[in-house]
Amino acid sequence: xxxxxxxxxxVSVSEGALVLLRCNYSSSVPxxxxxxxxxxxxxxxxxxxxxxxxxxxxGINGFEAEFKKSETSFHLTKxxxxxxxxxxxxxxxxxxxxxxxxxxxxxxxxxx
Amino acid sequence: EAGVTQFxxxxxIEKGQTVTLRCDPISGHDNLYWYRRVMGKEIKFxxxxxxxxxxxxxxxxxxxxxxxxxxxTYSTLKVQPAELEDSGVYFCASSQVFPPVGGKRDTQYFGxxxxxxxx
Numbered sequence: 064x065x066x067x068x069x070x071x072x073x074v075s076v077s078e079g080a081l082v083l084l085r086c087n088y089s090s091s092v093p094x095x096x097x098x099x100x101x102x103x104x105x106x107x108x109x110x111x112x113x114x115x116x117x118x119x120x121x122g123i124n125g126f127e128a129e130f131k132k133s134e135t136s137f138h139l140t141k142x143x144x145x146x147x148x149x150x151x152x153x154x155x156x157x158x159x160x161x162x163x164x165x166x167x168x169x170x171x172x173x174x175x
Numbered sequence: 176e177a178g179v180t181q182f183x184x185x186x187x188i189e190k191g192q193t194v195t196l197r198c199d200p201i202s203g204h205d206n207l208y209w210y211r212r213v214m215g216k217e218i219k220f221x222x223x224x225x226x227x228x229x230x231x232x233x234x235x236x237x238x239x240x241x242x243x244x245x246x247x248t249y250s251t252l253k254v255q256p257a258e259l260e261d262s263g264v265y266f267c268a269s270s271q272v273f274p275p276v277g278g279k280r281d282t283q284y285f286g287x288x289x290x291x292x293x294x
Contacts, residue, residue, distance in 0.1 A: 099285070106179070106287035107218075107266065153218065161206065161270065162231060163283060165218040 065090045065156050069166035077174050082126075082141040084169050086154030089135065096137045097155045097163070098128055107153065113137060124148070149173045177201065179286035181267050187292045193255040196289045200249070200269030206230075207250050208270075208283060209242060213263040221265075224250060236261075257293045264288040 070085040088094055098110040111122025118130045128139045137154060154166040180199045188194050200207045209221040221240070222232040226247035235242070239258070244250040254261050266288045272281035 097282075107268075107285035109282055109284070112282060155218075161281065161283070162208075162220045162223060162234075163210070163218075163268075164220070165210075167217050 065094070065164045067154050067156050067164055067166035069152075069154050069169050071169055072167060073170045073172065075172040075174060076144045078146055079143050082139070082144045082148065082171065084139040084152050084154075084171065086128075086137045086139065086166060087135050088137060088154070088156045090156055095157045096128075096130060097157070098122065098126070098137075098139050099153045099155060100150045101153065101168075102150045110139070110152075144171075144173045146173050146175060179267055179269050179284055181265075181286040181289050183289060184287065185290045185292075187294065188257055189294050190259055191256045193253065194257055194291060196252045196254075196265050196267075196291070198250045198252070198267030198286060200267070201271075201284055204269035204271050204284075205247070206270040206272075206281070206283075207244060208268040209250070209252055210266040210268065211263050212266070212288075213260070218266065221252075254291075257291075259293050262291055262293045264290050 066089045068087045096113040099107040100110050101107050110126050111120045113120050113130045121127045126141045128137050151168050151170045153168050155163040157163050182197045186194050205226050207224040210218050212218045220234040223230045224244045227244050241253045268283040268285045270281040270283045
């Protein structure tokens with residue numbers, strides 16, 4: 064069975080500050096890991112994905128995530144937050160069969 | 176290229192009524208998925224079509240939910256009769272490659288969702 068834990072249902076940062084959204088996973092097979100973002104009144108958009116190639120994955124809008132097998136983590140970071148980053152972020156894991164298992168989501172608030 | 180589209184965007188119905196949600200996947204995508212997010216909870220998998228066949232329906236909550244994908248194109252998800260606990264946002268996603276082609280798991284592209292409210 065697979066599961067995802069996102070630490071912190073709400074994260075608040077100042078504009079220009081580092082963004083760190085935490086994700087830990089559990090998987091009995093080599094995982095594929097994803098970060099999706101949902102902006103207000105929109106659908107889920109893929110930010111980035113880990114597919115067993117490079118452990119540091121770069122995504123859109125300046126986000127990146129690092130796969131750490133020893134820590135079973137896939138935290139999402141961005142060096143400098145922008146107001147437009149305010150959204151809900153979801154970490155997800157999939158295995159063979161492609162079904163996605165999502166974390167509970169983290170709402171990011173960016174303060175001016 | 177058009178993305179995944181869902182209709183309607185919102186639906187408000189009374190308990191006991193029937194509602195049908197529609198999803199149009201990205202053209203050429205054989206895989207179609209339905210997910211649901213009940214308020215305050217995680218997004219949860221409902222089922223997976225490969226073309227017109229149900230590959231995995233392990234997430235379907237009960238027999239009040241019926242999903243179809245005739246002809247392997249668009250899909251419908253019918254809830255009959257609707258209950259209060261069915262309220263939530265229903266997402267559809269599609270992807271191109273069916274695993275396990277070399278163990279490859281393809282990216283799922285999501286639609287904007289249908290917000291269902293059952294009163």
